[in-house]
Amino acid sequence: MVLRSISKPLIYVLLIAVSIFFLMPIYVLIITSLKPLEEITLSNMWKLPSVLDMSSYSEAFSKLAPNLMNSFYLVIPATILSAMLGAMSGYVLSKWKFKGSEILFTLMLFGMFIPYQSILIPLIQFLREVGLYNTILGLILVHVVYGIPIATLMFRNFYVNIPDEMIESAQIDGANFLGVFRHIMIPLSISGFVVVAIWQFTNIWNEFLFAVTITTSDQQPVMVALQNLSGSQIVQWNVQMAGALLAALPTLIVYILLGKYFVKGLLAGSVKG
Amino acid sequence: MKKKLILTFLVVFSLILSACSSDTSSTGEKGDGKEKLDIFSWWTGAGEEDGLKALIALFEEKYPDIPIENAAVAGGAGTNAKAVLTSRMQGNDPPATFQVHGGSELNDSWVAADKMENLNDLYKEEDWNDKFPKELIDLVSKDGKIYSVPVNIHRSNVLWYNKKVFDENGLKAPTTFSEFFEVADALKAKGITPLALGDKEPWTATHLFETILLGVLGPVDYGKVWTGDIALDDAKVVEAAETFKKMLTYVNEDHSSRNWQDASQLVGNGEAAMNVMGDWAKGYFVNDLKLAVNEDFGYIATPETDGDFIVITDTFGLPKGLKNADDVKKFLGVLGSVEGQDVFNPLKGSIPARIDSDLSKYDQYGKDTIEEFKTANLAPSLAHGSAAPEGFVTKVNQAVNIFVTQGDVDQFIGSLKSAGSELK
Amino acid sequence: MELVKQNNPQKVVRATKRKKKLSTDHMMALAFLLPSFILIVIFVYGFIGWTGYVSLSNWNSLVPDFSFVGLKNYLYLFGDFRFQADLRNTLFFTILFIGLVIIFGLTLAILLDQKIKGESVFRNLFFFPMALSFVVTGVVWQWLLNPSTGVNLFLKTFGIQPKWYTDTTILAGFKWGQIEFGLPVAMIAVGIAAVWQMTGFSLAMYIAGLRGIPDETREAARMDGATELQIYWKVILPQLRPITVSVIIIMAHISLKIFDLIYSMTGPGANFVTDVPGVYMFETTFRGNYYANGAAIAIIMLLSVAIFMVPYLIRSRKGEA
Known part of the structure; x- marks a missing residue:
């Protein structure tokens, strides 16, 4: 098990060195956000703040608060809806296979790898036609639709592992298609729901391209607002860093609390799962 | 135990969902009765934002029952805002009025696409035709028709x-x-x-x-x-x-x-x-x-x-197809008045587009520039x-x-x- | 599974009963799948088709103009300095990014495999940037790699002052078309930020892969007298090959369509040294109103991703069926 050629201390040194690289941005992020603006000069960028100054947080919060709420209004319904749709189609594609269902599945999967630029122009035209352009509702629709492939994939891979015998015995007991779904598949896939929900939550929260092209000013999710903090005024680095931290907080909390499920989702994204 | 936890988690989620779905529907509708005047610009920087707010406050003081909203879009010295504006105009969802530079940016795009109302009557009503330099009015006109009101000069x-x-x-x-x-x-x-x-x-x-x-x-x-x-x-x-x-x-x-x-x-x-x-x-x-x-x-x-x-002049016009066009004209009236220009420009750091504004409100640079503006050869940016x-x-x-x-x-x-x- | 079914005597008895149910159940199954399927057909395939149509049109102004112009927009792009630079940048960024993510991910996975203390602490530390948005990453690294702030304050003591993403040098460059072809140094800075964010992904994949290799395999090799290094080189690495393929494919599709990281970190850059098709598409379409040009860029991006993804998808689906 142990690489004899590399001694343990050396391994730790390497790992700690890499850890420093990984933590460096977070260190700067945090200390800069805690400094008053006067203290943010080139020469003391790495120094700890002389006084803890929370004003950049209150300023960043007052600027980002509406957008943070927008993000929540967007992410929660979109996550739930795409998980529902994914569970439904994953169920059919794993347990009710029919001729051509594999091809159909592959066709659906392709949707998760396309560069979204390639559907953006028609999408915007469409949203305008139906009056959903520049609404959070429109953005929810977009994320639900483009979340279908990954959610379907995750649920399908999850359901494949549920033995057919369980379904058959339920059918013998008179359960129909819906009954099996409700009484067997859903209860057995709670952790699947968690994985998909966390994955979608993180992805939709962090998404930028749709957000920046489909919504404007007061409808914008937080990531666009964060990007705009570096807008036409002086870049107030402390406010921007505080804003970055605020915008990242929800996904970080989810990661810290439910990291295991997050990594599961990560792996599921590689098609084979 | 764990499953129960996760279930409650899901229930809470869906509760939040229902709460916010009702929320989004209520924000989606615009205020009852009166249409809001959304003033579209990219003025989010320090001085300019103050200027805009002062202008809006002046309007509110004069027309307290017309709801007005600052719909400024930050970022990229106006490039973000212009992209947003394009989307809204194409989607037939124009703002009540929007910031646009006089000249080609106004004339070769929105006027050429037949999206702007002619403002000749407003200029006559407000008696503006000799209050702005002629070269400046030319910059916001196409084929003799005026399409916007300049608020400042940079x-x-x-x-x-x-x-x-x-x-x-x-x-x-x-x-x-x-x-x-x-x-x-x-x-x-x-x-x-x-x-x-x-x-x-x-x-x-x-x-x-x-x-x-x-x-x-x-x-x-x-x-x-x-x-x-x-x-x-x-x-x-x-x-x-x-x-x-x-x-x-x-x-x-x-x-x-x-x-x-x-x-x-x-x-x-x-x-x-x-x-x-x-x-x-x-x-x-x-x-x-x-x-x-x-x-x-x-x-x-x-x-x-x-x-x-x-010369760079920020101007505001009247898009076609608005229900509250009369309210917008009231705003343009304030914008083009001496009072409006003198409340906005000293804060923004620009000089007024009108030639009859109150010099005492401006700093030395402003005074010098106002003088120069009167006699200089104007060139578009x-x-x-x-x-x-x-x-x-x-x-x-x-x-x-x-x-x-x-x-x-x-x-x-x-x-x-x-x-x-x-x-x- | 099939065999089991046929040998089940109860099953035969039930067969007639099930048939009736089958039809309603199948209707239900259809009802479950259809909404998703229709949405995908319209929003993915229909829209791609429409984008393709726009890319062949003359819609390069505020007012839509769908008159057919053939490949004019594509020809324009391939002769355009900015787009040529984009292709170069994407190519080198992709190579650099994938290479580093694999080397980092694999090395860390092997180090963490050595039964060390605090393994989960390290693992969680390396994963966490994955939970962040590219926008956050861009904002932070823009400040870290700004030539007059950030890490350069440290590097001053060593007497080196890299210009990071503002460097306009093209390494090993030679004239090709309108541009100088070679490694744009500025892209290295973007690569560092991207690697910081995405290493967690390959690390997670490799950790899962290493866990999937049974201890007996290693023991057997050890019995045969292989050294530890040989075990990794000759036994474990070959077994990780499918994972490496997956990592390459996934990272390639991320790097080919990258937009938010570069948009928030550097923008197109001086002389377009950090520009990529995603940024060009966004700016030309939504800033310059060149819709047809933007659509053409999008289609080229799609094709470049499809070259990787389609064979991979087909193969991995076949492998499963």
Whole structure:
């Protein structure tokens, strides 16, 4: 098990060195956000703040608060809806296979790898036609639709592992298609729901391209607002860093609390799962 | 146990869902009865935002029952806002009124696409026709019809310089290109960056180039370039490109990581000596860097453009298809009044577009500029969309971005020429 | 599974009963799948088709103009300095990014495989940037790699001052078309930020892969007298090959369509040294109103991703069926 050629201390040194690289941005992020603006000069960028100054947080919060709420209004319904749709189609594609269902599945999967630029122009035209352009509702629709492939994939891979015998015995007991779904598949896939929900939550929260092209000013999710903090005024680095931290907080909390499920989702994204 | 936890988690989730779905539906509808006046702009910076807020407050004071909203879009010196505006206009969801630079940006886009209402009647009602300079009204008119109301004037061709640096080195602000290069060489010998540039957003370099073009060609020929009467590969244009190239050898090394504020900061703190920027930079020097006009920093027309004035005017018009057009006209009425202009401009750091405003409200720079504006030859700005259509400006920005690094004059002129097809 | 079914005597008895139910159940199954399927057909395939149509049209202004112009927009792009630079940047960024993510991910996975203390602490530390948005990453690294701030303050003591993303040098460059072809140094800076964010992904994949290799395999090799290094080189690495393929494919599709990281960190950059098709598409379409050009860029992006993804998808689906 142990690489004899590399001694343990050396391994730790390497790992700690890499850890420093990984933590460096977070260190700067945090200390800069805690400094008053006067203290943010080139020469003391790495120094700890002389006084803890929370004003950049209150300023960043007052600027980002509406957008943070927008993000929540967007992410929660979109996550739930795409998980529902994914569970439904994953169920059919794993347990009710029919001729051509594999091809159909592959066709659906392709949707998760396309560069979204390639559907953006028609999408915007469409949203305008139906009056959903520049609404959070429109953005929810977009994320639900483009979340279908990954959610379907995750649920399908999850359901494949549920033995057919369980379904058959339920059918013998008179359960129909819906009954099996409700009484067997859903209860057995709670952790699947968690994985998909966390994955979608993180992805939709962090998404930028749709957000920046489909919504404007007061409808914008937080990531666009964060990007705009570096807008036409002086870049107030402390406010921007505080804003970055605020915008990242929800996904970080989810990661810290439910990291295991997050990594599961990560792996599921590689098609084979 | 664990499953129960997760289940409650899900229940809470769906509760939040239902809560916010009702929430979104209520925000989706616009206030009952009265349509809101959403004033669309990209004024989110320090002084300009204050100016806009003061203007809105003035309107609220006069028309307390008309709901009004500041719908400013931040980022990219207006580029973000313009993209948003385009989407809204195309989606037949125009804002009540929106900020647009007079000239091509108004006339070749929204007016040409038949999206704007004619405002001749409003001008007559408010008796404005002799309150704005005629050249300025021309800039917001097409075929004799007026389409917007100018609120302010900015000057593009201003050279800002650090007074202390100039005094310490016994230098005089340059008025010609050869003086500029003499000064620049002297500064360089002292180890001071002669010219600050921050072209992270490429329009700043285009901005510098347009002032050189004006200096080399003079206002009349400068105007002819945009109408196609002077070719983009004319010897004079080539000369301007050569001068531009030479000037670029005097800029700070990290120009591409800075924006215009960062570049102005270099001048403010004496690391660099000069900076070519529109006079919104004055607001930045005074408000943000706490520097004093004519004490810490000085200003002069860019080389060989004395008496010429590259004008950038922010204007507001009336989009077609609005239900509350009368309310919008009331807002435009306030915007175009002496009172409106004098409440907005001192804060924004621009000068009023009207010729009869109250001089006492402006600082020394404002007073000087108001005087100059009365007699100067006006020229439209390329970098800010007044001189030529957006498509052309985009391509020029692209060509300038390449030129700043490569300095290949032939290639640059070639790109300009091929972009010229956008001028039509 | 099939065999089991046939041998089940109860099953045969029930067969007739099930048939009736089958039809309603199948209707239900259809009802479950259909909404998703229709949405995908319209929003993915229909829209791609429409984008393709726009890319062949003359819609390069505020007002839509769908007159057919053939490949004009594509020809324009391939002759365009900016787009050529984009292709170069994407190519080198992709190579750099994938290479580093694999080397980092694999090395860390092997180090963490050595039964060390605090393994989960390290693992969680390396994963967490994955939970962040590219926008946050861009904002932070823009400040860290700004040539006059950030890490350069440290590097001053060593006397090196890299210009990071503002460097306009093209390494090993030679004239090709309009541009200088070679490694754009500025892209290295973007690569560092991207690697910081995405290493967690390959690390997670490799950790899962290493866990999937039974201890007996290693024991057997050890019995045969292989050294530890040989075990990794000859036994474990070959077994991780399918994972490496997955990592390459996933990272390639991320890097080919990258937009938010570069948009928030550097923008197109001086001389377009950090520009990529995603940024160009966004700016030309939504800023310059060149819709047809933007659509053409999008289609080229799609094709470049499809070259990787389609064979991979087909193969991995076949492998499963």
